[in-house]
Amino acid sequence: MEFLNEKGQTEQQFLAEYDDSMYRKANNTVDMLLFTIKDGTLQLLLIKRRNHPWINRWALPGGFVNYDEDLDTAVLRELREETNVSDTAYFRQLYTLGKVDRDPRSRTISTAYLSLSPQENLKDVRGGDDARQAAWFQVEKKTVEQDESQRISKLTLKGECEICYEITEKVKANYICRSSRLLSEDELAADHIKLVNMAIDQLRSNAISSGLLFNLLPETFTLKEVQTAYEAVSGLKVDTPNFRRGIVSRLTATGQYRQGRKAAMLYRFNPLYENMEGN
Amino acid sequence: MEFLNEKGQTEQQFLAEYDDSMYRKANNTVDMLLFTIKDGTLQLLLIKRRNHPWINRWALPGGFVNYDEDLDTAVLRELREETNVSDTAYFRQLYTLGKVDRDPRSRTISTAYLSLSPQENLKDVRGGDDARQAAWFQVEKKTVEQDESQRISKLTLKGECEICYEITEKVKANYICRSSRLLSEDELAADHIKLVNMAIDQLRSNAISSGLLFNLLPETFTLKEVQTAYEAVSGLKVDTPNFRRGIVSRLTATGQYRQGRKAAMLYRFNPLYENMEGN
DNA sequence: CAAATAGTGTCTCTTAGACAATATCTC
DNA sequence: GAGATATTGTCTAAGAGACACTATTTG
Numbered sequence: 001m002e003f004l005n006e007k008g009q010t011e012q013q014f015l016a017e018y019d020d021s022m023y024r025k026a027n028n029t030v031d032m033l034l035f036t037i038k039d040g041t042l043q044l045l046l047i048k049r050r051n052h053p054w055i056n057r058w059a060l061p062g063g064f065v066n067y068d069e070d071l072d073t074a075v076l077r078e079l080r081e082e083t084n085v086s087d088t089a090y091f092r093q094l095y096t097l098g099k100v101d102r103d104p105r106s107r108t109i110s111t112a113y114l115s116l117s118p119q120e121n122l123k124d125v126r127g128g129d130d131a132r133q134a135a136w137f138q139v140e141k142k143t144v145e146q147d148e149s150q151r152i153s154k155l156t157l158k159g160e161c162e163i164c165y166e167i168t169e170k171v172k173a174n175y176i177c178r179s180s181r182l183l184s185e186d187e188l189a190a191d192h193i194k195l196v197n198m199a200i201d202q203l204r205s206n207a208i209s210s211g212l213l214f215n216l217l218p219e220t221f222t223l224k225e226v227q228t229a230y231e232a233v234s235g236l237k238v239d240t241p242n243f244r245r246g247i248v249s250r251l252t253a254t255g256q257y258r259q260g261r262k263a264a265m266l267y268r269f270n271p272l273y274e275n276m277e278g279n
Numbered sequence: 280m281e282f283l284n285e286k287g288q289t290e291q292q293f294l295a296e297y298d299d300s301m302y303r304k305a306n307n308t309v310d311m312l313l314f315t316i317k318d319g320t321l322q323l324l325l326i327k328r329r330n331h332p333w334i335n336r337w338a339l340p341g342g343f344v345n346y347d348e349d350l351d352t353a354v355l356r357e358l359r360e361e362t363n364v365s366d367t368a369y370f371r372q373l374y375t376l377g378k379v380d381r382d383p384r385s386r387t388i389s390t391a392y393l394s395l396s397p398q399e400n401l402k403d404v405r406g407g408d409d410a411r412q413a414a415w416f417q418v419e420k421k422t423v424e425q426d427e428s429q430r431i432s433k434l435t436l437k438g439e440c441e442i443c444y445e446i447t448e449k450v451k452a453n454y455i456c457r458s459s460r461l462l463s464e465d466e467l468a469a470d471h472i473k474l475v476n477m478a479i480d481q482l483r484s485n486a487i488s489s490g491l492l493f494n495l496l497p498e499t500f501t502l503k504e505v506q507t508a509y510e511a512v513s514g515l516k517v518d519t520p521n522f523r524r525g526i527v528s529r530l531t532a533t534g535q536y537r538q539g540r541k542a543a544m545l546y547r548f549n550p551l552y553e554n555m556e557g558n
Numbered sequence: 559c560a561a562a563t564a565g566t567g568t569c570t571c572t573t574a575g576a577c578a579a580t581a582t583c584t585c
Numbered sequence: 586g587a588g589a590t591a592t593t594g595t596c597t598a599a600g601a602g603a604c605a606c607t608a609t610t611t612g
Binding site for chain 1: 563564
Binding site: 003004005006009010011014015018020023024025026027028050051052053055056064065066067068069070071089090092093095096098099100104105106107109111146147148149150151169171173174175176211214215271272273274 | 284290293294302306307335343375390428429493494553
C-alpha cells in the first residue's frame with residue numbers, strides 16, 4: 001500500500017525533493033577506550049595529540065566518522081591509524097557525548113567504544129596520523145569517601161605523565177550526577193575523563209557476570225592469572241580459595257599446565273548465553 | 280604554555296582558519312523509549328508517523344537535534360512535541376544507532392534514550408507535530424527457545440495494531456549477535472525494534488539491582504504493586520512471600536495504608552549509591 | 559629445607575526458593 | 586462464613602566469606 005503525505009507526495013517524490021542541507025549539522029566522531037592487563041595492572045591506551053585543539057595533550061584515540069562509514073568501522077579505523085592496533089578481542093559501544101560546546105571547532109557528537117584485549121595481541125603499539133605518540137597508562141580508581149548517597153573517588157592515569165581527577169558521584173532522586181575535578185598538572189583532552197570513568201564502572205560491574213574479564217586474558221590461563229586480572233580491574237584483593245571456587249564453574253580445564261614453582265592448570269572460558277548482558 | 284601545530288599556528292589561529300564544511304556530514308537525531316506500567320503490563324509509547332519515510336508506521340517519538348541543542352534537551356523536546364509528555368521520572372541514554380543506510384533521506388545517526396515513568400504522570404498523551412497519533416503499546420518479550428549459545432524470543436507490541444518480531448540472540452566468541460525477523464503484518468519504523476529489544480533487556484537486568492523498577496511506580500506503593508510491576512517487566516511470576524522479603528530491605532514503610540480487601544502498607548523506595556549502576 | 563606458588567578442606571552465616579499458615583478485610 | 590488479599594513463618598539447600606591446611610616445585 002502506497003501512502004501519500006500531506007503534500008500528496010509518494011515516498012519516492014518526497015525523497016527526490018528532500019533537501020539535506022537546510023540545517024547546520026554537527027560533526028560526528030568516535031573515540032576508543034582500549035584496555036588491557038599489563039604487569040598485573042589495568043592499562044588504557046592513549047595518544048598524544050599532534051594538532052589543535054588539545055595539542056600535545058593525552059587523549060583517547062579517535063576521530064571523524066566518514067559520511068559513508070559505519071560507526072564501528074570508523075572507530076576501528078581510527079584506532080588503527082593512530083595506534084597501529086588492528087585487532088582486539090572485544091568491543092562494544094559505551095556512550096555518546098554530545099554537549100553543544102564540547103569541542104571548540106564546532107558542534108561535535110562523539111560515540112565512544114569500549115574495547116578489551118589481552119596484551120599478547122597488542123605488541124606493536126605506536127603513534128601515527130594525528131597521534132604524535134601512543135602509550136599505555138595504568139588506570140586506577142580508588143574510592144576515598146563513600147556514604148549511601150555519594151561517592152568520591154580518585155581516578156589516576158599513570159604513564160608518561162600522571163593525570164589525576166577527583167570524581168564525585170551523587171544520588172539525586174533517581175539519577176547519579178557525576179562531576180570531575182582535575183587534581184594534577186596534566187589533563188586529558190576534552191571530556192574524555194567522563195568516558196574513562198564510565199568505562200571503569202562498567203568494566204567493574206560486569207567483569208565476572210558478563211565475562212568481560214576474560215577478554216583481557218589470553219585463550220588459556222591459570223586461575224591465578226584470572227584472579228590477578230580481576231584484582232586489577234576491580235581494585236580489590238580477594239581470597240584466593242574462594243575466588244577459585246567461584247570462577248572454575250564457568251571454565252573448562254584444558255588438561256595442560258603452565259610451568260612455574262608449581263605447575264598450574266590452564267583453563268579456558270566458556271561463554272554462555274546466560275552470562276552475557278543485555279546490550 | 281602555548282603550543283604551535285605543524286603549520287606554526289596557535290590554537291586561536293587554528294580555530295579561526297578551521298573549515299567546518301569540508302566534508303559531508305550526517306544528520307543527528309534522537310529517539311525516546313518511554314515505558315510505563317498500565318493495567319499491570321509494561322507499555323511503550325509510540326507515535327504514528329505523519330510524513331515520509333515510514334509514513335503511517337508506528338515509531339519511537341524522536342527527531343532532529345538542533346545545532347545548538349544538547350542531545351538530552353532534544354529528546355525531551357521531541358517527546359513533548361510529538362506526544363505531549365513533558366515530565367518523566369527517569370531517563371538515560373540507551374544506544375546510538377548509526378549504520379550508513381538506516382535512513383533513506385541521508386546518513387542519520389540516532390541516539391536513543393530510555394525513559395521510565397509512573398502512569399499518573401502521563402495522563403494527557405496525544406499526538407502532535409510529526410506524529411499523527413501517540414499511543415501506548417503493551418510490550419512482551421517471551422523466550423521461545425534457549426540453549427547455552429542462543430536464545431530465540433518473540434517480541435510483541437500490542438496496541439492499535441499488533442507488531443511482532445522474532446529475535447535471535449547468539450553467542451559468537453565474545454559477542455552477542457542479534458537479529459530480528461518480522462512476524463506480523465504491521466512493523467515498526469526504521470530499526471526501532473533493535474532499540475525496543477535492547478531497552479527491555481536492560482530494564483530486566485537492572486530492574487531491581489539499580490532500582491529502575493521504582494521509576495515505574497508512584498512515590499508510595501504497596502508491596503503487591505512492586506511485585507506486579509516486576510512481573511510485568513521481567514515476564515516472570517514470582518513467589519509473593521519470597522519477593523517481599525527480598526525487596527523490603529530496600530524500602531521504608533510510610534506508616535500509611537492503601538485500603539482494599541485488606542489494607543496494605545505503603546512503602547517508599549530509598550535510592551542508595553550502592554544500588555545505582557555505573558552508567 | 560625454606561620459600562613460593564597451586565590447590566583442598568571446612569566451618570559459619572546469609573540468602574534463595576519452596577511452601578504452609580495466619581490475619582484482616584469485603585461481600 | 587466464603588473468598589480475596591496481605592503478611593508471617595519455616596524448612597532446605599546452595600552460596601559467600603573467613604581461614605587453616607596440604608601439595609609440588611625451585612633455589
